[in-house]
Amino acid sequence: MINEQFIPEAVVLANGEYPTAPLPLKILKEAKFVICCDGAANEYIAQGHIPDIIIGDGDSLSSANKERFFSIIHHISDQETNDQTKAVYFLKEKGFHKIAILGATGKREDHTLGNISLLIDYMRSDLEVRTITDYGVFIPAQHTQTFTSQPGQQVSILNFSAKNLKGEGLVYPLSDFTNWWQGTLNEALTNEFTIHCSGDYLVFLAYQI
Amino acid sequence: MINEQFIPEAVVLANGEYPTAPLPLKILKEAKFVICCDGAANEYIAQGHIPDIIIGDGDSLSSANKERFFSIIHHISDQETNDQTKAVYFLKEKGFHKIAILGATGKREDHTLGNISLLIDYMRSDLEVRTITDYGVFIPAQHTQTFTSQPGQQVSILNFSAKNLKGEGLVYPLSDFTNWWQGTLNEALTNEFTIHCSGDYLVFLAYQI
Structure with a gap:
């Protein structure tokens, strides 16, 4: 039985629209480990939070944040994947298995489509990953x-x-x-x-x- | 050669987020014929425009607009399609061939996915239809x-x-x-x-x- 109760071990905050609905905000608030794609980090930090890890080339980070968070910025070069995927596989390597992705939709529609469809790949990599948006939850299944x-x-x-x-x-x-x-x-x-x-x-x- | 120049004969304003980018707003402004899905009509009217047709069951229309635009509201019962598709095929029946869809994305992601993928069906029905969003243009091709x-x-x-x-x-x-x-x-x-x-x-x- 797959149910809506889902307490992730870690959260990926991706580069789409920053969450506004109660469920993603609750998950973000209660998250034990948050990895921000760099486009999302400024907003997360501005809201008073501190990410555990920032993934990306840092291009979207303010120079103040780039300096302040120097030690937790991980630049992973891989032309074949996007920042969301880099964040998910970074978490996998660290032993995380149950992951919630927030901020994956909104803005450019091709990014939204890509981000959502990647859930299938994560599932095939034996991860339990869901995307929680402002409108509902995407769950990959087999x-x-x-x-x-x-x-x-x-x-x-x-x-x-x-x-x-x-x-x-x-x-x-x-x-x-x-x-x-x-x-x-x-x-x-x-x-x-x-x-x-x-x-x-x-x-x-x-x-x- | 398929190019970005696209002057539609008619415009469908769908139930997603109301356009804000220059290109969709220009297309909306210059449109010769505008058909609004009913969720979009209130906003279109509030911006000072008058739709040529409103498609839908009228549930999302304000009662003032329902009364004022009584004569142009078309209710098409068909559980198999959504309002965007009803609007497109209504236009086809009226002899329109080249159609721009605006406001088709944003809000619920499953609606976005559905609306975008329907372009393939419209193309197979010999229509020339594009979806113009705030971020770019979707063009179906064969x-x-x-x-x-x-x-x-x-x-x-x-x-x-x-x-x-x-x-x-x-x-x-x-x-x-x-x-x-x-x-x-x-x-x-x-x-x-x-x-x-x-x-x-x-x-x-x-x-x-």
Whole structure:
């Protein structure tokens, strides 16, 4: 059973829009270890926090912060990945397994798409990673899984490699979607729903308003 | 040659974040025909404009606007599509072919993903539709195409069904991507680039800052 309760061992604050919704702000506040992508560090610091690590080339950091936080800035050269991924694999190397990503969406849409889809890769690297946005939670999943939900909760399913997709406890039927929109705007009927399939997919659970 | 010049015959203003960047605002200002999804109509009207058509069930319209614009509100019942799609096909039925979609992103990320991916469906319906956001332009394309660009312009390619993907005039090589992020954060070398492939894909051209 996959449920909404998720207490991460570490938090990645990525370069998108700074969180404003109650859930991501609560996670950020209670986080035991926070790694900031450098575009996000200025704002995090301005809000009175101190990151444990800053990842990036430091280009987006103010010169005051660059100087003050010199010792915790890690520059990882890798043209093949983005800062979010560098942060996640940095945490993996340090032994963290359960990770929440905040600030991954908003701003440039291609960054949003990239950041969300990377959850599939993190899952394949045996990490338990979720993206928590101002509107809901993205959870990567594999094969048949049951999720806790609230009756009427909006659910979207994004198919990456899943075959024989079938839903149970959802308003609209699932099939082997070939376009992203086909799995969006579904709805949980009760306190749980099950996705039957073989392969990888993302579930988006929208917050109840 | 596909270029950034795009003068639409009609504009769809969708339910995401109201545009703030110069290009979408210019397109909205110069539009000859504007169809608002109902969540966007209040703001459009508040800014001093009058929509030609409002699509939706009217739930998001203020009661003053519901009364004032009674005659141009079209309620299309179809559980299978969203308001953006209803607006696009309404325009198609009226003979419009070249359509710009604004306000399609921001807010709920699953809506953003759905709205963007629907461009592929509109293209398959023989429409010429683009989504213009605050950060760049999404263009659906099929098979080998050449695009105009600016040297250094950020380009992302999202693969829907394309095979044998190869790039020309881009910094990073293309391949038959299986995850969204793999085609993001590329860059044009000169004033044009070519995507060689067979099948459907989306190109995102970020505005030059």
